[in-house]
């Protein structure tokens with residue numbers, strides 16, 4: 001076992017800010033001491049003077065190589081997790097998929113096969129249960145045993161992942177019985193599809209119409225319905241990628257009533273609006289579901305406020321990139337939807353910039369403490385999804401997943417310096433202050449400035465426990 005000493009930095013967790021040196025032995029943090037107060041020697045020593053020493057980011061919502069709309073998300077587990085590492089994320093939770101008519105267990109095994117041996121960082125899996133039936137409900141028990149302790153359902157995408165209210169009710173009953181968490185894509189897909197058909201009939205084919213037909217009230221309505229079903233069954237519910245203020249109001253009201261309801265938003269909803277959707281087909285770069293919302297209607301500010309007050313608990317990415325121009329191996333992706341917005345693959349790249357753009361918006365622009373930043377990008381995700389305290393904080397006994405962050409360094413987000421396998425950055429030209437400099441995954445330095453020191457397969461599958469939030 002070799003030791004690493006990180007000295008001279010400021011260690012910041014969700015609850016502490018300490019001028020402290022950190023001693024790592026092998027894969028674990030073994031001790032912290034007041035800066036300069038110890039005589040430790042590390043086999044390797046990292047100078048963190050004037051830097052923050054932060055827990056590695058945890059992105060609980062990614063879709064590496066997800067099949068969607070006749071193509072695949074352009075990042076695979078190798079490229080996507082390496083890009084995540086460069087961006088300060090040391091754990092992802094991706095979504096295995098049970099197809100209609102297929103077995104959930106087989107979906108889980110297929111995703112393990114795609115990821116194992118390829119991932120740069122540790123990963124866990126949620127299960128998209130796309131076909132709720134007796135067999136699937138039984139398989140949920142077996143999956144819990146594998147450390148897949150959260151199951152995702154869709155109220156959108158009829159004919160693909162969509163579940164009826166009855167199916168949702170049955171899955172929630174089962175989840176409540178076994179202690180699992182239900183993750184919900186809350187949009188009323190049946191109503192949205194009517195609006196899609198009507199818009200296309202009127203000749204409204206540009207990407208902006210993707211945002212206009214997916215009305216925020218239909219996200220609010222779906223969130224309400226999901227919460228009612230969760231309340232009836234006693235299930236713990238986590239609403240993914242929230243973008244509408246109406247949905248946030250529902251979560252707020254439910255939490256005030258004491259229900260175990262949680263929600264995440266994503267950086268794209270905190271940064272972008274209809275303006276980005278409106279520039280002809282360029283808007284396809286911002287097509288994801290739920291869509292960007294009208295800034296003037298106050299959605300974006302409501303989300304920031306939700307993060308400030310803990311009505312929203314997590315920032316994840318829903319990373320699901322598709323190339324704008326034809327890619328030599330992946331073929332035509334976003335442009336499948338030229339002339340028909342409903343055929344644009346839904347999803348955006350985000351796993352790499354999440355840490356830095358969230359820091360910029362939350363800490364630099366809105367006065368969040370760095371502790372709160374750590375809480376929403378690492379600690380709460382770990383707690384909610386059964387990874388804490390192994391992941392999500394820095395303390396003796398935790399995995400040494402650590403980001404050394406320079407809070408003063410200014411830089412510009414651009415496709416030119418990103419590592420994600422996609423041909424654009426949604427944040428092109430955005431200047432931010434604060435940069436991920438060095439990244440350790442279980443004690444090993446895998447990113448050092450612009451150098452990648454890891455290799456595919458460094459990461460391992462994480463058997464997750466149940467949510468630390470009870471309920």
Ligand SMILES: [Zn+2]
Nearest residue numbers: 061063318320
């Ligand atoms: Zn997603």
